[in-house]
Amino acid sequence: MENWIQTLMESVFKKVDKQSIELTTSGKSKYLSLIIEERYGFLLSDRNISRYYTGYITGETKKIRPNKATLNILSLYLGYHSFEDFVRKNETREDMSLRKFTDKIRNLHIKVWISFGINVILCCTLLFCISRYYRKNCMVWMNDHYEKIRCSGLEYETILNEDVLRKFKKNPDHR
Known part of the structure; x- marks a missing residue:
């Protein structure tokens, strides 16, 4: 996308150079601002245009990315219907x-x-x-102790009680 904006700006300022007698950045920017306002009724300040020029053309300042409406107006100035049209026709x-x-x-x-x-x-x-x-949430008596099992509805199963499970064991000496 940034490459297309760069290409658009270069094309716009080449056209401005051909049509305008202005030599300074400020003069070119004022010229373009007036043309865009007269032809399309779109207010684009000459200060913004100068920033685009110094960012995209001379590289003196950081590039400031124009919004979609500005890209569309600059494309319209070049004879395209929109910025997408500019990209599509130059691809x-x-x-x-x-x-x-x-x-x-x-x-x-x-x-x-x-x-x-x-x-x-x-x-x-x-x-x-x-x-x-x-999950083993039940217990059942197995010979001499309780064992954890998965609840399944067996006749002798009971809800798991950790204390009973650990402590309750049949004494081996008891018969």
């Missing part, structure tokens, strides 16, 4: 192929993350259900 086959490829990669990344998220949720749900199913 080479390599650019189109690269854009389609990156779109496919982006969509693939999204699908991978979504499927990963779904799988994590399914695995957690499955582990939760399994742990609940196999």
